[in-house]
Amino acid sequence: MTEKILVEIAWPYASASIHVGNITGSHLPADIYARYHRLKGNDVVMVSGSDSHGTPVTVKADAEGTTPLEVSKKYHQEFVELFQKLGIHYDQYTTTHTENHFKVAQSFFLALKENGFLYEETQKQWYSEKADRFLPDRYVEGTCYICGAEGARGDQCDHCGSMLDSTLLKDPISKMDGSTPVLKETTHFFLDLSKLEDQVVSFLESKQEFWRANVVKQSLGWIKAKGLLGRPITRDLEWGIPVPVEGWDGKCMYVWFEAVIGYLSATIEWDKLGDENAKWEDFWLNPDAKASHFIGKDNIPFHAIMWPAQLLGAGETFCKIFGEGQGKLTLPYDVPANEFMNMEDRKISGSKNWGVWGLDFLSRYDPDPLRFYLTINMPETRDSNWDWDDFVRRNNDDLVATWGNLANRVLSFTHKKWDGIIPEPGQLSEADNALLDSIEKGFDTVGNLIEEVKLRAALSEAMRLASEVNKYLDDTAPWTLVKTDPQAAATTVYVAIKAIDSLKTMLSPFLPFTSEKLNSYLRAGQPLFGEQYTQTVQDNLGEHTVLRYKATGTGQWKPSDLKGGIAFQKPEPLYKKLEKEVAEEERARLN
RNA sequence: GGCGAGGUAGCUCAGUUGGCAGAGCGGGGGACUCAUAAGCCCUAGGUCGUGGGUUCAAGUCCCACCCUCGCCA
Numbered sequence: 001m002t003e004k005i006l007v008e009i010a011w012p013y014a015s016a017s018i019h020v021g022n023i024t025g026s027h028l029p030a031d032i033y034a035r036y037h038r039l040k041g042n043d044v045v046m047v048s049g050s051d052s053h054g055t056p057v058t059v060k061a062d063a064e065g066t067t068p069l070e071v072s073k074k075y076h077q078e079f080v081e082l083f084q085k086l087g088i089h090y091d092q093y094t095t096t097h098t099e100n101h102f103k104v105a106q107s108f109f110l111a112l113k114e115n116g117f118l119y120e121e122t123q124k125q126w127y128s129e130k131a132d133r134f135l136p137d138r139y140v141e142g143t144c145y146i147c148g149a150e151g152a153r154g155d156q157c158d159h160c161g162s163m164l165d166s167t168l169l170k171d172p173i174s175k176m177d178g179s180t181p182v183l184k185e186t187t188h189f190f191l192d193l194s195k196l197e198d199q200v201v202s203f204l205e206s207k208q209e210f211w212r213a214n215v216v217k218q219s220l221g222w223i224k225a226k227g228l229l230g231r232p233i234t235r236d237l238e239w240g241i242p243v244p245v246e247g248w249d250g251k252c253m254y255v256w257f258e259a260v261i262g263y264l265s266a267t268i269e270w271d272k273l274g275d276e277n278a279k280w281e282d283f284w285l286n287p288d289a290k291a292s293h294f295i296g297k298d299n300i301p302f303h304a305i306m307w308p309a310q311l312l313g314a315g316e317t318f319c320k321i322f323g324e325g326q327g328k329l330t331l332p333y334d335v336p337a338n339e340f341m342n343m344e345d346r347k348i349s350g351s352k353n354w355g356v357w358g359l360d361f362l363s364r365y366d367p368d369p370l371r372f373y374l375t376i377n378m379p380e381t382r383d384s385n386w387d388w389d390d391f392v393r394r395n396n397d398d399l400v401a402t403w404g405n406l407a408n409r410v411l412s413f414t415h416k417k418w419d420g421i422i423p424e425p426g427q428l429s430e431a432d433n434a435l436l437d438s439i440e441k442g443f444d445t446v447g448n449l450i451e452e453v454k455l456r457a458a459l460s461e462a463m464r465l466a467s468e469v470n471k472y473l474d475d476t477a478p479w480t481l482v483k484t485d486p487q488a489a490a491t492t493v494y495v496a497i498k499a500i501d502s503l504k505t506m507l508s509p510f511l512p513f514t515s516e517k518l519n520s521y522l523r524a525g526q527p528l529f530g531e532q533y534t535q536t537v538q539d540n541l542g543e544h545t546v547l548r549y550k551a552t553g554t555g556q557w558k559p560s561d562l563k564g565g566i567a568f569q570k571p572e573p574l575y576k577k578l579e580k581e582v583a584e585e586e587r588a589r590l591n
Numbered sequence: 592g593g594c595g596a597g598g599u600a601g602c603u604c605a606g607u608u609g610g611c612a613g614a615g616c617g618g619g620g621g622a623c624u625c626a627u628a629a630g631c632c633c634u635a636g637g638u639c640g641u642g643g644g645u646u647c648a649a650g651u652c653c654c655a656c657c658c659u660c661g662c663c664a
Binding site for chain 1: 592593594595596597598602603604605614615616617623624625626627629630631632659660661662663664
């Protein structure tokens with residue numbers, strides 16, 4: 001049965017470069033999952049985009065003396081370039097600053113309003129008369145009213161660790177312009193989460209056996225602690241999506257509320273730009289569709305509590321207001337949140353330049369070694385650590401030695417002794433069949449692990465199978481056999497090539513570039529995967545670039561059916577060994 | 592402070608319902624030579640964060656504490 005698989009990745013803020021922690025946290029696991037399902041023949045749509053709105057973008061623009069639009073466009077272009085070079089195959093990577101997203105988000109807002117899940121409330125907030133605007137809590141500094149420490153932020157005091165009520169902060173100063181802010185009343189829309197609490201709780205309870213423990217337990221624990229309270233969904237901002245209600249000029253939707261709606265709007269944009277087979281309704285109004293959110297642990301409450309609440313609240317009314325489709329919006333199938341990756345035992349930090357940035361890495365190294373290291377070290381159950389010595393070691397001792405060398409030794413040997421033609425096998429021995437059976441079972445084992453998003457284990461299992469082929473070769477020793485029994489040696493080599501051809505498929509979600517290269521040796525003109533391309537979209541807000549995917553791949557998640565007698569080109573090594581000194585050089589780049 | 596996750600071999604991590612502590616890599620030794628001095632075989636190693644408790648039996652269950660990370664509308 002063909003499944004509808006929606007793969008949704010947390011939207012990166014268009015105000016800072018993407019580092020290895022971001023990649024291993026969400027984009028990479030999502031891509032591996034999506035590629036696997038594409039090979040399985042399922043209908044996959046993988047969506048995300050740049051979060052163009054929000055305070056970080058505005059702050060960056062102020063700092064650089066430019067506009068939020070320019071800042072967001074610059075980072076968006078950078079992200080699109082990175083995903084292409086790293087092979088993150090988005091069907092639709094867009095931005096939140098599009099006419100389409102505005103319309104979807106506003107319809108969503110109005111659906112919640114019509115269904116009675118919004119209310120208005122007036123609160124006091126710091127206001128800079130100098131800049132003529134309200135200040136986000138974390139951009140107000142002052143003296144902590146609990147411990148008396150200076151330099152406390154409006155939302156938290158780093159000295160005593162307390163969460164603060166920003167309006168009680170003493171001697172406040174605006175971090176944006178250095179002025180002394182004043183408290184001013186402002187009215188906002190709130191999402192009435194208390195009315196949705198019961199539905200969210202039963203939704204989470206239904207996922208208890210299936211979702212990762214940290215996701216379910218943290219979410220249920222949060223709700224149990226205080227209950228779900230109303231939460232503001234609008235802010236006093238110029239830059240963002242206007243509140244679609246008369247008399248609300250100068251107010252925009254809060255990004256936490258608006259950005260997650262991007263999953264829906266990106267799918268709708270994908271539909272509009274695609275052919276008649278591309279239907280957003282198949283993924284959003286279909287209870288059997290499987291929608292998974294790939295996020296970091298900091299984002300759990302927004303995807304496991306807020307977003308389900310938003311979807312439940314909008315319900316069938318969204319379609320009515322939006323004017324397309326009919327039915328209830330589908331709730332998430334899974335939220336496989338990852339923990340964090342540290343850099344050389346310290347937290348990754350953009351401002352301290354402590355990290356490895358995706359594009360910078362790819363200017364010196366190939367994408368697959370990065371994907372390999374980030375997968376085998378993925379922070380699935382606890383924080384993990386990027387260590388340059390470990391990177392070099394994993395590259396040389398695992399990737400090159402176990403898998404790269406296996407492919408190279410077999411293909412080189414065959415090319416030398418059989419003139420570049422895969423030999424015809426004779427009768428298969430017990431050992432031959434045992435190896436091929438083992439590999440065949442691997443498709444189920446590895447596939448199931450990927451479906452459960454246990455990607456470290458999945459990759460380890462595939463590597464273990466590669467190791468099994470190495471053992472098989474040493475046991476059968478075709479380089480000796482070829483001197484005494486050429487037909488037996490031919491059979492052995494054929495079996496080994498078939499095993500490698502299968503492993504290439506099994507590893508291709510993880511290592512797409514080198515798998516494609518290996519595949520091209522054996523099946524010229526039959527690529528495993530499709531192609532990425534960019535497209536410029538014009539609308540009332542200007543133009544934006546989207547990254548899209550053309551599904552022209554021929555790869556299938558099943559054992560090799562390669563026949564003897566096929567000519568193949570002389571192989572080149574798939575990976576490079578790295579000098580040990582690389583680790584020292586790279587560490588010197590930090591900070 | 593509250594909630595959640597994590598703490599197991601030198602390193603990175605597995606350990607399902609309690610039942611003789613596991614893997615990969617690194618270290619030590621060996622046979623081979625197709626291969627990127629890669630691969631294969633053998634081997635060494637651990638007070639399972641700490642302290643109590645339950646049990647015939649605890650990495651696993653209970654209590655307290657320590658450390659790391661995240662969240663707290």
